[in-house]
Amino acid sequence: MPSDDTDIDRKALWVVRELGLPAIVKGCVSCRCTRHHPTGKFRVNANGKLLDVWLLICCEQCGGTSKIPVHERIHVRALDHDRLVRFENNDPALARRLVMDAALARRASYRLDWHGTWQLETDMPFYELDREDAPLEVFTRFELPAPVRVEQLLTAGFRLSRAAVKGLVGAGRIRLPMAVDARVREDFSFQVRSASRAKWRGSDR
Incomplete structure (x- = not known):
């Protein structure tokens, strides 16, 4: 997905680690x-x-x-x-x-x-999501092709409730290349935009 934030300098890696076979x-x-x-x-x-x-x-x-x-x-x-x-x-x-x-x-x-076959490891602590002036790009890598719902990855990675995650997606803070309720099993990336940028884009709708 093309980026609207050309100055993204914060990047994070999330890894769906293999715990066992299904x-x-x-x-x-x-x-x-x-x-x-x-x-x-x-x-x-x-x-x-x-x-x-x-x-x-x-x-x-x-x-x-x-x-x-x-x-x-x-x-x-x-x-x-x-x-x-x-x-x-x-x-x-x-x-x-x-x-x-x-x-x-x-x-x-x-x-x-696939229950119990994976866990999410992230190098980005939860508090960084509150930094409104720093957009972020997250790369998600799969060690095994477990079909995981995107919403589940976001709630685990950001330590937020499902309602909070859906609110951020709806407000344009989190930009995904697929629906938030989709299941994924392959590597992908998404962006977390600054609050001010999300509000500015939202005013154009």
Whole structure:
């Protein structure tokens, strides 16, 4: 988003830190529990020239193992050799990425529970928001693609109530590249404008 405040010299970095991988919510084949955790392992099964590849997950309650289909009946030549080797070697980076893959979750009919997987770290103390003469640009970086509501980030980062955050957005103090109630999972930046600048812009509406 282009800046109306050309003299922004205060910048802050907010980081959505990873605390853990999301839980996989699907029915267990052995008990009534619906929460699973990744094992970090794959199973590859060959039937002639066709391959099946599954991501293995573990039930939180009974410890039973379930399979999430990653590739089904794919021709061996259609699967990149390096990717196949990574499956066979239980590559941790590939397993981590697939655990958080929203498209795979939709395709395999389960959902991801991101509760408790992240926390926000900020290098900007709350009191700086009260400095009316100093606009600020905040860069928000995600260590994992957790879908977090923008409003939740702002209330945590500024230590304000939801009503106060919405009031600042409505008054033009906080300028966002998306709606305040949107969910984000990728890096973005936003601006906090001085009170006098926000009032001046508001008079033009």
